[in-house]
Amino acid sequence: MHISEGILSAxxxxxxxxxxxxxxxxxxxxxxxxxxxxxxxxxxVFFVTSLIKVPLGPAxxxxxxxxxxxxxxxxxxxxxxxxxxxxQAIIFGHGGVTVIGVNALMxxxxxxxxxxxxxxxxxxxxxxxxxxxxxxxxxxxxxxxGIILALALVTTGEAFNAIAxxxxxxxxxxxxxxxxxxxxxxxxxxxxxxxxxxGQQPARQAG
Amino acid sequence: MALDIDRYARTESPLxxxxxxxxxxxxxxxxxxxxxxxxxxxxxAALVLALAIxxxxxxxxxxxxxxxxxxxxxxxxxxxxxxxxxxxxxxxxLLGLPFAWEGLRLATLIFxxxxxIVMVTFAVFGSSRFDxxxxxxxxxKCPKVVVQMLLFTYRYTFVFLDEMRRMHTSMRARGFVARxxxxxxxxxxxxxxxxxxxxxxxxxxxxxxxxxxGYQGELRLLxxxxxxxxxxxxxxVVILLAVIMMYSDLNGVLSPAEEGWY
Numbered sequence: 218m219h220i221s222e223g224i225l226s227a228x229x230x231x232x233x234x235x236x237x238x239x240x241x242x243x244x245x246x247x248x249x250x251x252x253x254x255x256x257x258x259x260x261x262v263f264f265v266t267s268l269i270k271v272p273l274g275p276a277x278x279x280x281x282x283x284x285x286x287x288x289x290x291x292x293x294x295x296x297x298x299x300x301x302x303x304x305q306a307i308i309f310g311h312g313g314v315t316v317i318g319v320n321a322l323m324x325x326x327x328x329x330x331x332x333x334x335x336x337x338x339x340x341x342x343x344x345x346x347x348x349x350x351x352x353x354x355x356x357x358x359x360x361x362x363g364i365i366l367a368l369a370l371v372t373t374g375e376a377f378n379a380i381a382x383x384x385x386x387x388x389x390x391x392x393x394x395x396x397x398x399x400x401x402x403x404x405x406x407x408x409x410x411x412x413x414x415x416g417q418q419p420a421r422q423a424g
Numbered sequence: 425m426a427l428d429i430d431r432y433a434r435t436e437s438p439l440x441x442x443x444x445x446x447x448x449x450x451x452x453x454x455x456x457x458x459x460x461x462x463x464x465x466x467x468x469a470a471l472v473l474a475l476a477i478x479x480x481x482x483x484x485x486x487x488x489x490x491x492x493x494x495x496x497x498x499x500x501x502x503x504x505x506x507x508x509x510x511x512x513x514x515x516x517x518l519l520g521l522p523f524a525w526e527g528l529r530l531a532t533l534i535f536x537x538x539x540x541i542v543m544v545t546f547a548v549f550g551s552s553r554f555d556x557x558x559x560x561x562x563x564x565k566c567p568k569v570v571v572q573m574l575l576f577t578y579r580y581t582f583v584f585l586d587e588m589r590r591m592h593t594s595m596r597a598r599g600f601v602a603r604x605x606x607x608x609x610x611x612x613x614x615x616x617x618x619x620x621x622x623x624x625x626x627x628x629x630x631x632x633x634x635x636x637x638g639y640q641g642e643l644r645l646l647x648x649x650x651x652x653x654x655x656x657x658x659x660x661v662v663i664l665l666a667v668i669m670m671y672s673d674l675n676g677v678l679s680p681a682e683e684g685w686y
Contacts, residue, residue, distance in 0.1 A: 221538050222459060222537060222542065223533070223536075248569060254627050254630070256573055257576030258623050258627045261623070262584055264581055265585050266616050296573070300577055304577060307429070307548075309491065313541055313545075314452070314455050314541065375511050376510050376511060378509070379508075383505060394609060397609035400613065401609065401610040401617075402617045403613075406620065413621065
């Protein structure tokens with residue numbers, strides 16, 4: 218899910234780059250050298266798994282998984298997703314070079330929103346907690362990105378309203394798929410390697 | 425999947441010999457100019473220019489076609505949706521849907537521009553070794569951390585892609601078939617989780633090995649960038665063409681200026 222090259226106007230492209238620069242600077246503060254490989258790994262996995270196709274009726278959709286990046290990396294999800302988008306733009310021509318800013322805001326912002334949702338799990342305590350909040354995080358990330366994408370199209374011109382509506386509608390099934398996958402993945406990681414997840418609290422003493 | 429963009433970086437051509445710093449900078453300006461074009465004749469000119477650049481680059485055709493096929497698929501919906509949804513007067517009806525030429529014009533413009541830009545990007549990054557392109561970015565004041573992460577990610581991508589294929593093969597060997605149901609999605613969730621855990625542990629080992637070999641968070645290559653007169657001549661030509669395109673696009677020298685959609 219990307220905005221393609223050649224659609225947006227100069228102001229939108231500028232807003233995209235400016236917003237991305239600000240968010241990248243904010244989310245990369247106090248970055249440890251040791252974190253660099255960790256972020257890169259998640260970016261690479263995000264990049265590779267976005268090639269997975271999920272059957273959906275007669276067609277198939279690609280996973281986005283920006284919510285999962287938020288669940289695993291927390292605030293650092295933003296730089297991770299931004300890097301993924303830069304690489305996709307220069308290797309695949311997915312999206313494009315001039316829309317790196319807008320796409321990073323759209324998908325990276327979704328990652329940050331997912332992290333906020335994911336953190337709410339500490340307020341609750343029930344058996345399927347990680348699944349439920351992972352799923353919510355995955356769904357909100359997709360929803361957020363879909364809304365930003367639609368907004369970017371609508372503000373470009375009246376001619377794009379129909380495309381924007383189509384895009385938003387297409388996001389509903391994707392949202393459900395993302396929710397199921399991210400939820401299952403979060404639950405799995407909680408069982409297998411909980412310290413990989415973002416925002417873990419030290420285990421409370423039993424009793 | 426053609427992930428190794430720099431497969432043909434060793435082929436000899438003026439593009440490959442171009443100093444990567446100057447190349448990235450001037451081609452970046454060209455891409456920006458193309459992205460802002462508003463008229464179809466100029467977008468066509470940009471496409472011709474992009475084709476010429478690719479011609480000079482001596483990159484094999486099958487390599488390019490593979491990379492460009494994605495753009496075609498991605499932009500097809502614009503042709504299907506925009507002519508029928510453009511607000512205003514419809515020229516005629518097609519299968520009961522109002523068809524507007526203006527919508528088709530818009531879709532064509534977007535298509536031409538996107539294609540031209542992707543071609544130029546391909547020419548830039550396909551004609552230098554990836555690590556050298558990244559070092560050039562670093563010299564162009566791109567933050568070191570970002571360059572480091574891009575390099576790491578690029579390297580890991582190949583490793584993980586192999587890992588993912590192996591895992592997928594073993595999954596299918598055990599009888600997994602992807603269906604549109606909850607179970608498939610759950611399995612994919614676990615699949616991705618496993619890939620994450622495995623990759624993570626591998627990276628920890630790699631990172632320790634790198635530290636013990638003296639890694640200090642910076643890329644060091646035995647490459648010295650040297651820019652000579654002809655590097656700047658190439659840059660001058662590219663930037664001049666970009667400026668001419670922008671100018672005639674705005675003022676309608678070669679084609680009547682049209683009201684854009686913004």
